Amino acid sequence: MHTTAGGDAFRVRGGNPLRGTVTLSGAKNSALKLMAASLLSDGPVELRHIPAIADVPVMAELLGGLGVEVSLDLEANVCRLEAREPTHHAPPDAVRRIRASISCLGPLVGRVRRARLALPGGDRIGARGIDLHLQGLEAMGAQVIDHGDEVEVIAHELHGAMITLDFPSVGATENLVMAAVLADGTTIIDNAAREPEIQDLCRMLVAMGGRIGGIGGPTLEIEGVDRLGGVAWETCPDRIEAGTYAMMAAVTGGDVVIERVRPTDLKLPLIKLRAAGVVVEEGGSSLRIKAGDLDAVDVVTLPYPGFPTDLQPQMMVMLTQANGTSRCTENVFESRFSFVDQLARMGADVAIDGHHALIRGPVPLHGATLEGLDVRAGAAGAMAGLIATGETIVRDVHHVDRGYAGFVSRLTALGADIERIPADA
């Protein structure tokens, strides 16, 4: 795997259309949860199609600290885990380095009936509370103790409950499912999130012996069992990675085939690409994206099956090149528009009004130095560099490393002029 030195940057020289084929990795937002779910099983768990991204070894280290035996082979994209006797107190350093560490909360409460975790790190987007996770666990009989910079959950008894989420939170749904599979009795989660990655997790839990009804819908019914066994499971493809490369192909005037994708997971993004004039050909597990003359479209981010917030910055870059005014509404993370300042440095015409952004196009972009971006905005910054005149520098690319395997090599193979350079170059 490439280095993940925090200070590295990308240098991008714009102007090349992307052409060729890119094969996707397993989904970041699934792989990390599948790894955490190994805490629920006393048997061996073998995960395949694990993406070679920086968050994966951090999650492996965290699980190791919880007493899980972990062997990770990122070249082969395989992770083997065995949690014979997990402990409840997660090492704070690893927890703070990765937002997905919160996904250990539910499985620990389910299996050990106790969890103690530092408050999680990760992207700097929005407040990202965990109140829904904790309220759900309390409804199942657990007690929550606030230790300041750590939270502890103790469940002397863990019983089924009827839980209605205020908001279909991805993380809360996953944690509550993972606690409920080993609780006593039946738990109903209403207004559950139904992202493809949650479906992947639920299906793996069923293969381990869990009883979960309603997978893919807004109401999950989980009947607790005494134990879960081992499993061999293949991570679902990364729909966000697919959407990112699709939009890059479209905006550079390119023609790209994306392999190992599930087009059904990208229904709304593909509808929006077509509405913007992009030619999209769907195969069973592939997509061909051919650029067309781009027109303005409106997008509204919402929990799945709505338009994913994780594709919003990339969509915004694409819309800077569309004819007319597009409106982009962000409903999931309040500060995700922080990327707009960076885009404006490159000449984009974007006006923010609350959680709406108006993007006027087409406007030529010019190279600039972009910094401090999160995983998706970092990728979107590089994407803007692909169409800008001159040179664009994207700093702090360790964020991009967290979500995109082989970002530079894949883009280079598609004809992009992008390289990784040390910060001080």
Ligand code: UD1
């Ligand atoms: C996951 C994804 C992330 C994606 C997001 C929305 C992972 C590792 N990350 O994040 O890439 O952008 O889903 O699709 O899978 N909220 C609360 N209280 C809670 C829980 C959430 O207020 O208890 C709020 C958050 O602050 C945020 C919104 O709900 O504004 C969405 O959060 P959630 O759906 O839980 O996303 P994550 O699981 O953090």
